[in-house]
Amino acid sequence: MLIAVGSVKAAPGVTTVTTALAALWPEAQHTRRLVAELDPSGGDLAVRYGLPATPGLASFAASTRRTREPAAVWDHTHLVSGGSHVLPAPPAAAQAHAALTILASGPGSSLLHGAAANPGVALLADCGRLDPATPAEAIARRADVLLLVSGTRPDELAHTATRLVELAAWTPRPCLLLTGTGHATRDVERALGVPTIGRLPHDPTGAALTRITSPAQRRRGLARRIAALARALAAPPATPRPTPAGGPPAAVPGVPPQQVRTAGASLPGPPSPSAPASPPSAPPSAGEPARRDDQHSTSARKEPLS
Secondary structure, three states: OEEEEEEOOOOOOHHHHHHHHHHOOOOHHHOEEEEEEOOOOOOOHHHHHOOOOOOOHHHHHHHOOOOOOHHHHHHHOEEOOOOOEEEOOOOOHHHHHHHHHHHHHOOHHHHHHHHHHOOOEEEEEEEEEOOOOOOOHHHHOOOOEEEEEEEOOHHHHHHHHHHHHHHHOOOOOEEEEEEOOOOOHHHHHHHHOOOOOEEEOOOOOHHHHHHOOOHHHHOOHHHHHHHHHHHHHHOOOOOOOOOOOOOOOOOEOOEOOOOOOOOOOOOOOOOOOOOOOOOOOOOOOOOOOOOOOOOOOOOOOOOOOO
């Protein structure tokens, strides 16, 4: 399975979410997990884990000129705490961009896709910021899932809204994940015309998620939410609910439908602490995560995604 993770603007925690998903992936003992750092602006994982410059993304990109074997990618990875493997990008943007360009323009994207297609493999690609013409697009377009991570401040949402329809067309299963503080989840969903797969709070110590090893740690706070998100991504997508006669198209979690607001539409102002709670939203379709506000949520599996 290949899951591409990226954002449109700012830094809403794409790398932390990607590495935490790998650490907390379901059936981890039976799954070979790989975090491929495909951020053209440069990598963080080598520094975060104290890894050498090679092997990594650059050496793998060079090797694709000589091999057509998908399993070759594992020769350029490092095993880290929690049992995941990482393919770190060079910290320097110029080197990371060059390596990623080689992968995107040659057989490298096919090799990554081939490695992810093997049974019992979860390959999570940290694509960084999904700018137009990013070399990571070639890999993200072949992903089974595109997880778009967005903050909820007005400036972040404005940028996300302009790319939703375009990015949703990249993969068969796009999903929108909200992070941090800002507008309420229900307000964001109404403004964008699309439900979300979950929401994660801002956590300055979130990098510690990459080193979770004990069952007790997995049951705490943010780790519990990431684990629930991982289960939702690993599960087959459910059938969307039917569209009522004469109504708008049925919304699928993360897929921007036709009612996405046009440019220039604005969100309502954030509610004050004393403001009354929003009325409950419509029930979700069977098997899909429920819509949620900032503090409480219940998915179809009773998993706390937000």
